[in-house]
Amino acid sequence: MLADTLYVLVAFPYGLVGFVVLFCSFMVGAANVVTLLGLPVLFAAMYLARWFANGERAMLARVLQVPAARVNYKQPPPDSGWWRRIVTPLTDGQNWLDLGHGIVAFGTSLASFILLATWWAGALGGVSYPIWAWAIPQGPDDQQFHQLLGLPDTMFVNVTVQFSMGLVFLITLPPVARGAAMLRALPARGMLYSVAGLRDRITDLEEQTVEARAQTAAAVSAEATALRRLERDIHDGPQQRLVRLAMDLGRAQHQLDIDPDAARATVNEALAQTRETLAELRALSRGIAPPILADRGLVAAVSALAGRSIVPVEVDWPGLDNTTDARPRLDAAVENAAYFVIAEALTNIAKHSHATECNVSLERDGGYLLIEIRDNGVGGAHVSKGHGLAGLADRVRAAGGVLTIDSPDGGPTRLLAELPCV
Structure with missing residues (x-):
């Protein structure tokens, strides 16, 4: 109540001064705009309106109990001349709303001030009436008022009626004070934040669009990198072994009639090639989407990765063990992305880091899955294009x-990866 009252009391003279200054400067500038001499005056009026609007926004933050917002006005280019600097504020819709608010706000300030002053006077005057009632003689109006209510015309009745009315004013003062403050504040908020808020929303949407395009491009790049790597691994591994297997089987076919023992040895070599090919295909499939990830979850899949790693790996998963955590499993896309990050990171550690130990930590923090991978290797890893971590x-x-x-x-x-998991 006191904050609302203070706002209304301060807003009344503030609005009066703003009305006089802005109305006069706007009229002078508008009257001379045809001769172009009014443009500098309008420019000055815009900046004065902006100054009054910023003061109003500071007061609105207190009375509306919201964080103080800073409005981004349209700015001229850095290398623009003085004429462009004068004209640019005149093309900003928020500047015109600031000017309009400075002129119109005096009416709402006056109305809210009269309403609140009347209520405060009624409350303070009625409650304190028994103290000073003796100093005021009763007049004909008091007698007519008592007759209208059907009450006897006595001092006690008069004091009781006035005190009761004062109590009514005092009890209803908080909502009235709030209403008077809102009468002044709500139109001000609508005018001082409308264009700026719309501009901020447009900026946010543009940033979200840019981020979505970047994520799409990153997804395409990541999939292309993964496909190229898979193609290279298949070409260098299983494909070469299958070619050798076909050659061995062809040689064994020719040896069956002339040298059965040699054919038997060739078939044994072909069987060994077949087992090695199957092992490489299983390893490749684990790098894409291992069955253990779908069946038993991320923790089990990462533990399996750690068990196959050349470098000793310690895995910590506070709050991610589904046997003790009541929360459901992570989304499949999040688990796949997390598994890929860890698998690729462990592969790079084994190939390039010369590390002797590694630690993998998985933890949920709010709406994110935090993956931290540490090793005691030689360092020097970065995500520049052309390096293995770029695809990651x-x-x-x-x-x-x-x-x-x-x-x-x-x-x-x-290495720290933060993946949204809400």
Whole structure:
């Protein structure tokens, strides 16, 4: 109540001064705009309106109990001349709304001030009436009022009636004070934030569009990189072994009639090639989407990765063990992205880091899955294009996450991936 009252009391003289200054400057500028001499005056009126509007916004933040918002006005280009600097504020809709508010707000300030002043006077005057009632003689109006209510014309009745009315004013003062403050504040908020709010929403949508396009491009890049790597691995591994298997089987076919023992040895070699080919195909399939990930979850799949790693790996998963965590499993897309991050990171550690130990930590933090991978290798890892971690960064970004790598020369290396999991 006191904050609302203070706002109304301050807004009345503030609005009066703003009305006089802005109305006079606007009329002078508008009257001379044909001769172009009024444009500098209108320019000054716009900046004065902006100054009064910023003061009003500071007061609105207190009375509406919202964070103070800063409005971004249209700015001229840095290398523009003085004429462009004068004209640019005149093309900003928010500047005109600021000017209109400075002129119109005096009416709402006056109405809210009269309403609140009347209520405060009624409350304070009625409640304190028994103290000073003796100093005021009763007149004909008091007698007519008592007759209208059917009450006897006595001092006690008069004091009782006035005190009761004062109590009514005092009890209803908080909602009336709030209503008077809103009478002044709500039109001000509508005028001082409308264009700016719309501009901010447009900016947010543009940023979201850019981010969505970047995520799409990252997803396409990540999938293309994964497909190229898969094609290379198949060509260098299973495909070569299948070619050799076909040659061995053809040689065994020719040896069956002339040298059965040699044919038997060739068939045994072909069987060994078949087993190795199947092992490589299983390894490739685990890199795409291992069955253990779908069947038993991320923790089991990461534990399996750690067990196959050349470098000793310790896995921590606080709050992610589904046997003890009541929350449901992560979304399949999040689990796949997390598994890919860890698998690729462990592969890079085994190939390039010369590390002797590694730690993988999985943790839910609010709406994000945090993946932290540390090793004691030689460091020097980064996500520049042309390096192995670039595809990993694209995969994380495609999932809406962020990848951070801290890997100074000489180590250690810390990789942190944040994936949204809401």
